Amino acid sequence: MTAAAYMTVLGSLFAILTGFLINSEYSTLRQAQNLVGIEMAGASGLAYASASLPPADTGLVQASLVRYLGAVEQSEWTMLENDPAGRSRAASELSSLSRLVFSYGPRPYAPSVTTDAMQTSLATITESRRQRLSIATVTLPLPLFVLSVVTGMALILGALIVALRNGPRYAMVAAGIVLIVGFDLTAVLAISAPFAGPFVVSTAPIVQLAAEITNGEYLSWLVNR
Amino acid sequence: MVGEPVRLWTGLALVALCCVLAACGSTQQEPVAEGCAKADSDCVEVGIGQPIYLGAFLALDFASGRDVLASVRLALDYLDGVFDQNHGQLLGHGVALVVEKDDCSSVSGRIGARRMLLEQGILAVIGPTCSSTAFGSADGLFSDQNVVLISPSNTAPGLTDPETHQRTYFRTAFNDAIQGSIVADFIFTRQEIATAMTVSKRDDAYSQELADTFADSFAKLGGIVQKRFELAPADSRDSVALALKNQPPGAIFISLQTPDCGLVAAAIRNTPELADTTIVVAESCQTDDFIEALGDRATGIFASGPDFSEVQKDSFYRDWYLPAYHQLTGNDPQGVFGPSGFDATGLVLDAIRRTAVELPGGALKFSRKALRSALLGVRGYAGLSGTLSCLPTGDCSEGARIAIYRAPDWPITRGDKTTPVFSQFKTLNEVGLAN
Numbered sequence: 001m002t003a004a005a006y007m008t009v010l011g012s013l014f015a016i017l018t019g020f021l022i023n024s025e026y027s028t029l030r031q032a033q034n035l036v037g038i039e040m041a042g043a044s045g046l047a048y049a050s051a052s053l054p055p056a057d058t059g060l061v062q063a064s065l066v067r068y069l070g071a072v073e074q075s076e077w078t079m080l081e082n083d084p085a086g087r088s089r090a091a092s093e094l095s096s097l098s099r100l101v102f103s104y105g106p107r108p109y110a111p112s113v114t115t116d117a118m119q120t121s122l123a124t125i126t127e128s129r130r131q132r133l134s135i136a137t138v139t140l141p142l143p144l145f146v147l148s149v150v151t152g153m154a155l156i157l158g159a160l161i162v163a164l165r166n167g168p169r170y171a172m173v174a175a176g177i178v179l180i181v182g183f184d185l186t187a188v189l190a191i192s193a194p195f196a197g198p199f200v201v202s203t204a205p206i207v208q209l210a211a212e213i214t215n216g217e218y219l220s221w222l223v224n225r
Numbered sequence: 226m227v228g229e230p231v232r233l234w235t236g237l238a239l240v241a242l243c244c245v246l247a248a249c250g251s252t253q254q255e256p257v258a259e260g261c262a263k264a265d266s267d268c269v270e271v272g273i274g275q276p277i278y279l280g281a282f283l284a285l286d287f288a289s290g291r292d293v294l295a296s297v298r299l300a301l302d303y304l305d306g307v308f309d310q311n312h313g314q315l316l317g318h319g320v321a322l323v324v325e326k327d328d329c330s331s332v333s334g335r336i337g338a339r340r341m342l343l344e345q346g347i348l349a350v351i352g353p354t355c356s357s358t359a360f361g362s363a364d365g366l367f368s369d370q371n372v373v374l375i376s377p378s379n380t381a382p383g384l385t386d387p388e389t390h391q392r393t394y395f396r397t398a399f400n401d402a403i404q405g406s407i408v409a410d411f412i413f414t415r416q417e418i419a420t421a422m423t424v425s426k427r428d429d430a431y432s433q434e435l436a437d438t439f440a441d442s443f444a445k446l447g448g449i450v451q452k453r454f455e456l457a458p459a460d461s462r463d464s465v466a467l468a469l470k471n472q473p474p475g476a477i478f479i480s481l482q483t484p485d486c487g488l489v490a491a492a493i494r495n496t497p498e499l500a501d502t503t504i505v506v507a508e509s510c511q512t513d514d515f516i517e518a519l520g521d522r523a524t525g526i527f528a529s530g531p532d533f534s535e536v537q538k539d540s541f542y543r544d545w546y547l548p549a550y551h552q553l554t555g556n557d558p559q560g561v562f563g564p565s566g567f568d569a570t571g572l573v574l575d576a577i578r579r580t581a582v583e584l585p586g587g588a589l590k591f592s593r594k595a596l597r598s599a600l601l602g603v604r605g606y607a608g609l610s611g612t613l614s615c616l617p618t619g620d621c622s623e624g625a626r627i628a629i630y631r632a633p634d635w636p637i638t639r640g641d642k643t644t645p646v647f648s649q650f651k652t653l654n655e656v657g658l659a660n
Contacts, residue, residue: 054541055606056571060306063316063578100306109540216579216599221606221613 007158017148032194042124047218049117068093069210080195084136140192152181271589276321282352284327289560290354296566308549329355334362349373356381356431364391371593377565385618399625405438407627418475422452435480462488470498486510487518494522532628533636568608624652
């Protein structure tokens with residue numbers, strides 16, 4: 001009876017702790033995904049704005065943007081997974097893109113409306129990338145996770161005691177609790193890093209935008225796209 | 226009543242299902258590489274560290290050929306966004322230009338094309354300078370190998386006639402059907418001259434077709450084409466003046482290349498009986514050489530060609546391209562097709578960017594068919610020479626503003642101070658070449 005009473009308390013505590021952790025980590029994952037969306041919106045805006053430049057310049061800006069997107073997709077996720085404080089190829093590509101975009105400011109043939117729009121879009125890309133990198137350095141609150149693990153273990157222990165005392169009929173319940181605790185803790189770990197593990201921020205929007213730009217979707221002089 | 230174990234297992238199954246669904250949701254879509262999928266003759270592979278090869282098939286003995294070569298180099302220089310006399314990179318690869326000389330004949334078209342085709346990796350060729358080099362010669366050879374040939378200065382209508390057009394042939398130059406029509410308008414309507422004659426070169430596609438289009442347009446307007454003079458290589462350049470002095474026409478339209486047109490024009494000017502005859506030369510004569518050869522006798526001679534007052538309104542051309550051109554060559558543009566050359570190169574570079582398939586490590590693969598299709602998708606490219614849209618017949622300049630300049634006020638001598646005496650914009654539709 002005592003073990004059963006403890007199980008109610010432990011179960012509630014475990015549910016609250018893991019619920020909080022899952023919610024917190026999932027929010028971080030969603031936030032990181034939203035930042036990718038904002039970054040791609042900026043990239044899309046830059047591609048559109050560059051279409052108002054002479055064609056030779058449009059091609060240059062969009063090619064540079066595609067190189068940046070490719071670097072983000074190919075190297076930044078790996079870097080964020082292994083060494084969030086490191087420097088990926090995307091940083092140097094963004095630097096090249098920035099130099100190119102800002103070089104149009106003083107050029108007499110580039111309309112100021114266009115250069116302003118390009119610089120605004122570039123600022124969006126830069127800001128959202130920096131926020132994305134910051135999120136990658138946020139880690140799971142370890143004390144809370146340890147507390148969850150301890151609570152979970154205690155819950156399993158209680159379930160085993162109940163099962164041993166009350167016969168095989170309760171063994172199924174104990175097994176279920178073991179599974180739930182395992183799933184819960186695994187879920188917490190799985191979503192605890194937005195750029196590592198089985199649940200990571202999707203790169204699909206980046207790949208899609210890079211393909212669209214390469215295919216000429218943002219060029220003003222193409223048909224049959 | 227459902228038992229406790231059943232509820233428990235149902236709950237666990239739901240949790241597991243949620244995990245599986247969530248995992249599926251995070252699966253990323255792999256991009257599908259389009260273009261050249263297998264190694265066949267249509268494919269060109271550019272290895273890691275290797276350059277992308279482009280060809281330039283140009284008549285370097287002519288101002289227009291040198292002008293286009295400079296503009297092609299400028300377009301490659303601008304790949305890094307600045308004119309610094311260093312070629313930029315394209316898709317992480319350098320661009321190497323293979324230059325072949327065009328001698329303005331079908332023979333040189335065949336020889337030059339075969340030489341260039343020996344370079345297996347050439348993706349596209351800018352040129353040739355002369356229509357006669359392309360027509361029935363280089364255009365067919367390049368087409369047989371699926372190599373895009375895009376000329377900034379070929380104007381002969383036959384090159385883009387659906388009956389004779391070769392499928393990989395394009396041009397950014399205007400079609401002479403437009404030039405011929407506008408010159409006819411100028412002579413008949415503006416100068417109110419009802420009789421004219423043409424001087425062209427026998428067996429020269431450019432020269433003869435331009436004379437043909439002029440004569441057709443002039444006749445349609447109600448004018449009388451008294452004579453069509455076709456110069457053979459053996460003919461004396463004075464023979465035109467000698468043949469006409471007893472029956473002088475109101476105007477003579479000379480569609481010859483330099484130096485022939487200068488020699489013929491000089492002979493006409495030296496003939497007192499033809500003193501009142503209006504002389505109009507085509508854009509191929511609009512060169513410094515012509516003005517220098519005739520000296521004061523050039524004064525009053527009209528020349529047709531692209532309206533540079535339109536081109537010079539373009540800030541990129543005026544403030545960016547021209548200073549770079551001057552820095553590269555040490556002088557101002559000597560011909561009229563420089564902007565078309567820059568545009569032709571720009572179209573090719575754009576098509577290359579859009580059709581490249583990146584291989585692991587940075588190598589590239591191209592499909593020649595895809596490259597051609599990419600050019601055919603161009604509509605409304607705001608080039609230096611005007612707005613370009615590439616039609617299935619190969620014409621990328623759907624319309625052109627052709628101006629008539631009066632010597633010595635020709636754009637090549639007076640630059641942006643030149644004002645044309647007549648200027649007209651016509652589209653291919655307007656001259657009966659609807660597509």
